[in-house]
Amino acid sequence: MKTQDSATVPVPIAEHPSGRGLWLAALGVLIYSFTLPATVFALEGVDPYVVGVGRSAAAGVLAAVALLSVRARPPRRDQWAGLAVAVAGVVFGFPVLSTLALDHGASSAHSAVVVGLLPAATAVFGVLRAGERPSRAFWLAGTAGAACVTGFALIRGAGRVTAADLLLFAALVAAAAGYTEGGRLTRDMPGWRVISWALILAAPITVPVTGWLLATTHPRWTGHAVLGFGYVTVFSAYLGFFAWYEGLARAGIARASQTQLAQPILTLIWSGLLLAEPIDATTALAAVAVLVCVALTQRARIGRVPTTAPGARTRSGRDRFPTGP
Structure with missing residues (x-):
């Protein structure tokens, strides 16, 4: 005899099937795949620091509205x-x-x-910080995917180490750390709240810096600049994390992060369509190879060291993003 209605029993997020998590992660990847072409658009009339910092300042306004609309409690001290x-x-x-x-x-x-x-770097951070233990097959498939991406870069002439390459390498390490911590926090609170609180925490820096940059760099708000800056603000800096952090939490950081192996190929396609950058047979071959590696990582087993976090997250009504006023 049942003593409690199963519909009212909170279900820990870690107990949900990983399939939905992978779909959410894939949606995040699709959103992020437009980020670099959109940034190129924004740079046509806007200073790079305005693009880099200003998008977070503007997204912080969206975050504040979202948090105030549900009267969200501040995160716990830990x-x-x-x-x-x-x-x-x-x-x-x-x-x-x-x-x-x-x-x-x-x-x-x-x-x-x-x-x-980035997926390989995120998997490493997942092992170090989130208590995940990928299998050997996972590492082999992930390494093969990283090798495909690296080989593709070399074939396209991207193997030379330049200042831009060093900046990109530092960027991917920073993103891997941020993705891992965000995915770990999303086990305790909804992903949209994680990115919202992160943007609010940064606002005392991003808002005044953006104001100063706008006053001193004299941006030219062309059509492309507005479109690009608007995209990286609304989607890349904010809405994309709704799906991405939830995907990392539900499917596991190491496994979900491997869906990003498809992101460079998607970005190349958008670069060809939007920026008129060439797409050749090498791109198509690389796309097939990377997608195969993604499929193999999803079949590999990912283990997680059991943890009991204080105030463990549940699928209660307060955790859901509001759909009305």
Whole structure:
């Protein structure tokens, strides 16, 4: 005899099937795949620091509205350190460094193949910080995917180490750290709240810095600049994390991060369509090879060291993003 209605029993997020998590991660990847071409658009009339910092300042306004609309409680004391790492990685690190790399002459395609190593870096951080234990098969498939991306970069002439390459490498390390901490925090609170609080935490820096940059750099808001800046603000800096952090939490950081192996290929396609950068047979072959590696990583087993976090997250009504006023 049942003593409690199963519909009212909170279900820990870690107990949900990983399939939905992988779909959410894939949606995040699709959103992020437009980031580099959109940044190129924004740079047509806007200073790179305005693009890198200003998008987080503007996204912080959206975050404040979302949090106020549900009267969200502040994070627990033990969560602020993880939020600080997320801020350093995904609010400041990746946006600023990747934008500077593009401003230093790296094309969107060049940047895409270098940042293609991000899944491997995220998997490593997942092992170090999130207690995950990928199998040997996972590592072999992930390494093969990283090798495909690296080989593609070399074939396309991206193997030379330049200042832009160093900036991109630093950007992907920063993003990997921010993704891992965000995914870890999303086990305790919804992903949209993680990125919202991260943007609010950064606002005392991003807002005044953006105001000063706008006053001193005299941006030219062309159609492309507005479109590009608007995209990286609304989607890359904010809405993309709704799906991405949830995907990392539900499917596991190491496994979900491997869906990003498809991101450089998608970015190359958008670069060809939007920026008229060439797409040849090599790109098609690399796309097939990378997608095969992604499929293999999803079949590999990912273990997680059991942890009991205080205030473990549940699928209660308060955890859901509001759909109405």
